Amino acid sequence: MDPSFTLPDSTDWISTSLPAFEPLEAALRCEVCKEFYENPVITSCSHTFCSLCIRRCITSDGKCPTCRAANQADKLVPNNALREVVQRFQDARPKALELARIDTPSSTAVNDPGKKRKLDDTDIEEPENVRQTRSRQARSKTKPQYGFADAPIEVPDSEDEEEYIPDGMVKCPVCGKPMKEALVFSHLDTCTGSEEPAGARSTRSRNNTAFHKVQRPQRDPSPAPTRLPGLNYAMMNEKNLKKKFQELGIPTWGNKTLLIKRHTEWLHLWNSNCDASENRRKSKRDLLKELDTWERTQGGHAHVKESEFMKKDFDGFGHANTHKNQFDDLIRNARRKAKAPKAADEQNDAEGDSTTQAISSPIPPPPDALPSHGTQSSVDPLRPYEDNEAALASIRAEVETANRPQEQQLPYVNGEHGGTSEQAHLSEVGIRNPFGSPTRKLPMFEVPKSPVVDVEHSTNSC
Amino acid sequence: MATSSASKRLFKEYRGLSNDPPEGITAGPVTEDDMFLWEALIQGPEGTPFEGGVFPAELKFPKDYPLAPPTMKFLTEMWHPNVYPDGRVCISILHPPGDDPHQYEQASERWSPIQSTEKILISVMSMLAEPNDESPANVDAARMWRERRSDYEQIVRQNVRKSLGL
Numbered sequence A: 001m002d003p004s005f006t007l008p009d010s011t012d013w014i015s016t017s018l019p020a021f022e023p024l025e026a027a028l029r030c031e032v033c034k035e036f037y038e039n040p041v042i043t044s045c046s047h048t049f050c051s052l053c054i055r056r057c058i059t060s061d062g063k064c065p066t067c068r069a070a071n072q073a074d075k076l077v078p079n080n081a082l083r084e085v086v087q088r089f090q091d092a093r094p095k096a097l098e099l100a101r102i103d104t105p106s107s108t109a110v111n112d113p114g115k116k117r118k119l120d121d122t123d124i125e126e127p128e129n130v131r132q133t134r135s136r137q138a139r140s141k142t143k144p145q146y147g148f149a150d151a152p153i154e155v156p157d158s159e160d161e162e163e164y165i166p167d168g169m170v171k172c173p174v175c176g177k178p179m180k181e182a183l184v185f186s187h188l189d190t191c192t193g194s195e196e197p198a199g200a201r202s203t204r205s206r207n208n209t210a211f212h213k214v215q216r217p218q219r220d221p222s223p224a225p226t227r228l229p230g231l232n233y234a235m236m237n238e239k240n241l242k243k244k245f246q247e248l249g250i251p252t253w254g255n256k257t258l259l260i261k262r263h264t265e266w267l268h269l270w271n272s273n274c275d276a277s278e279n280r281r282k283s284k285r286d287l288l289k290e291l292d293t294w295e296r297t298q299g300g301h302a303h304v305k306e307s308e309f310m311k312k313d314f315d316g317f318g319h320a321n322t323h324k325n326q327f328d329d330l331i332r333n334a335r336r337k338a339k340a341p342k343a344a345d346e347q348n349d350a351e352g353d354s355t356t357q358a359i360s361s362p363i364p365p366p367p368d369a370l371p372s373h374g375t376q377s378s379v380d381p382l383r384p385y386e387d388n389e390a391a392l393a394s395i396r397a398e399v400e401t402a403n404r405p406q407e408q409q410l411p412y413v414n415g416e417h418g419g420t421s422e423q424a425h426l427s428e429v430g431i432r433n434p435f436g437s438p439t440r441k442l443p444m445f446e447v448p449k450s451p452v453v454d455v456e457h458s459t460n461s462c
Numbered sequence B: 001m002a003t004s005s006a007s008k009r010l011f012k013e014y015r016g017l018s019n020d021p022p023e024g025i026t027a028g029p030v031t032e033d034d035m036f037l038w039e040a041l042i043q044g045p046e047g048t049p050f051e052g053g054v055f056p057a058e059l060k061f062p063k064d065y066p067l068a069p070p071t072m073k074f075l076t077e078m079w080h081p082n083v084y085p086d087g088r089v090c091i092s093i094l095h096p097p098g099d100d101p102h103q104y105e106q107a108s109e110r111w112s113p114i115q116s117t118e119k120i121l122i123s124v125m126s127m128l129a130e131p132n133d134e135s136p137a138n139v140d141a142a143r144m145w146r147e148r149r150s151d152y153e154q155i156v157r158q159n160v161r162k163s164l165g166l
């Protein structure tokens, strides 16, 4: 897995030596966006979501997504403790995952076999060793992302030099000088941090943790931005709205419907930012950038494609290099086997075999081994989805390449199943024909050039 | 480059499904360029006439996903009380709670942003095993399922064979 991959998932832990971290991490993620909680807030029904997520939900139907209780955006309360936990977990995650992926005990002694204990389940329960893990994290290459909390912490390798700090005393998180807790805040105003020569301090993780507690109020001196109230759109015409938008500093183009949508989203972005911790709060400029993203994906410019992001992340997700050969084999294998059913079609025998094989091999079918085309390549029947995601990605890439010259001139045609006229709009173009038969259709690996059905807001006809 | 929260979440779901796939279900975006159109393969549940079949379906996600649910449509012929003749799937998890065409549906069964594509696909799989004939999408299939079960099962088995290209 590419460590720079930007969309970590709780399932990353499943195949590591710490599978118990999967549910732990899942618990630190918002159920709406599946991301780590960002500015978590508690609803009046005691459920927790990202501030932005629940605000959007409340706008959408006024209900808690979990329990359906009615909720109001102005009753949401920040969940500061959870916010802290999530931030710390995210900081600790990369290194922890890296260690957890090193499976065997012999290879777990990574940096310093003489000194470091391996990270195993026992270590997790033992505070001393957890701290050691954190120390490593602190020394890892990860750059501080915000505030003091992530200021580089120098930790000596020796575990014996724990500095004694009397009760009521703490060390300055910046320069490390011990002082009375009550004096830290005033000291921080003038502290230059220059006293600290790199590596000279023996600030321990435990001390560091203590500082998190004391620095928080210090980081909160400026008043939080004020939440914006809603507007009574019914009472406002386009002109009034645009005037209001000018005051707010948000784009004023578009008709009234679009203006209302934009303003609603601006309220989501602005008000959820009010629930952020001081050191994570975004600038108005950042929020305007996010509004622009919304504009391009759901607002007035929603026709813009999102391909670049996806390409990049599929690459990160993917396996482009490591697994490529494996996938190619898989595809080749599948193609070969896919030719079998043709014989079955013609001779009308061997159907039992084909069926059995299809049952036991529910792998993602390569384009020319879709179910309607018969049997699929066999993989380990106990782990039918092994490399599935990669296989799909690789297959798609192949199909895309194979199709490019053709798809321009090919009209949409009816699929061989269903055959209703409504299906003509589906992406059932006979893109590539493994058997040389002009009637073969590949229903699943072609995308319409442009959206054929407006799914802006899904409408269910049933 | 603009990336909506919807496509981010869909990508996450795709990752989750790939890292930890539920048995008998495969799903993912059709191409890397478009997170809003997925293909899925669902295995026919064992012990049902759908057993042995692998049924391709298409999921279309709205731009405001997960606030609103996707639509799902089978791409092979399906004979089932809760599948329209054109393949569209009609089950409660695909219905937003606000829009309640069928009074019998519990709000808790319907779509909510905390539901997921995986839950939809699992629901559809169990729908294959246990049709809900209270408000059928395919009235004829529902009647046959109620009154002439063996005929129903025979059609289903034929469709299974067709879906396998036999």
Ligand SMILES: [Zn+2]
Binding pocket: A030, A031, A032, A033, A034, A035, A037, A038, A049, A050, A053
């Ligand atoms: Zn969220």
Ligand SMILES: [Zn+2]
Binding pocket: A043, A045, A046, A047, A064, A065, A066, A067, A068, A069
């Ligand atoms: Zn709730």
Ligand SMILES: [Zn+2]
Binding pocket: A172, A173, A174, A175, A176, A177, A187, A188, A191, A192, A193
């Ligand atoms: Zn200082």
